[in-house]
């Protein structure tokens with residue numbers, strides 16, 4: 001239950017044993033095991049809980065009994081755009097200079113900054129973030145570090161890759177954004193850490209690093225790139241410019257006001273679970289007879305559908321552009337009464353199915369999918385943004401309620 005202290009647990013950063021369960025999603029299927037469509041058995045479910053460490057304040061996955069193997073997703077245009085902006089920001093702050101070397105730690109979320117860094121004249125050391133590789137002047141990590149169960153080792157590996165005056169640029173979806181947008185379904189097996197910028201700054205200081213600047217992006221409701229450098233190094237003395245330092249102060253102030261290390265404040269995510277899932281449940285009850293298709297077989301859709309108890313009776317299919325998910329089905333969508341699973345189909349199905357409703361689980365894709373699949377609206381269908389409560393996009397000539 002949320003709000004209770006955890007038993008027999010160790011923090012992934014400070015090894016402290018005291019923490020509070022701030023979000024409890026009960027038993028959830030593994031978000032990255034997509035069963036083949038015809039699978040008759042219900043898949044195994046595992047406890048899924050977020051714990052806030054009382055010692056260091058890191059919000060983290062309590063335990064991961066699954067063998068997380070996050071499939072590489074299709075890279076949304078919004079993520080590509082963020083990468084372009086971030087590399088330009090680092091270059092403008094003279095942290096990504098022509099002739100410097102760069103190394104990138106990979107992430108299953110897709111999206112590499114390497115090509116962009118090379119285009120800015122940096123030499124990219126192409127070793128997939130190997131721990132003992134050649135030191136780099138710039139080490140970048142976009143949504144990668146949260147996948148490491150050992151957070152102390154993960155930060156050390158990135159810091160160790162840096163030259164003496166090197167800069168580590170971390171792109172994260174911060175806890176402050178998760179709280180502000182009630183994005184409880186950011187919690188999933190395989191994502192071990194839910195960083196606040198305050199925590200990242202403190203953890204960095206623990207290992208001799210200081211923040212030199214921060215940049216904010218509109219992706220996923222608000223992501224940030226935090227630049228860190230060794231205390232006493234050239235970039236640490238110089239900083240990344242007034243704007244980047246002001247943005248850092250702003251985010252730290254906002255996090256302070258939001259209470260990102262306060263279990264009671266973070267625990268408000270639990271209320272959002274019921275709110276979002278109930279809203280989707282009743283929307284599906286009202287509209288399923290008209291033909292509902294989902295879009296985006298992302299992990300956030302898996303937990304949302306599972307908590308809302310959605311099955312093949314509610315949704316004809318979930319469309320996803322990743323070929324790796326074809327012929328599979330959404331985890332946890334087989335009804336306890338044997339109702340069929342929700343199959344995952346490729347986008348060409350939109351033309352065939354001509355659904356009345358397409359429920360979008362990845363809001364950042366909205367502009368992209370509306371442009372890419374005009375046939376949805378041309379044939380009288382409507383896009384619906386699923387969270388926090390289903391909202392129909394664009395004009396709706398047909399009265400449905």
Ligand SMILES: [Zn+2]
Nearest residue numbers: 011014053056
């Ligand atoms: Zn801790």
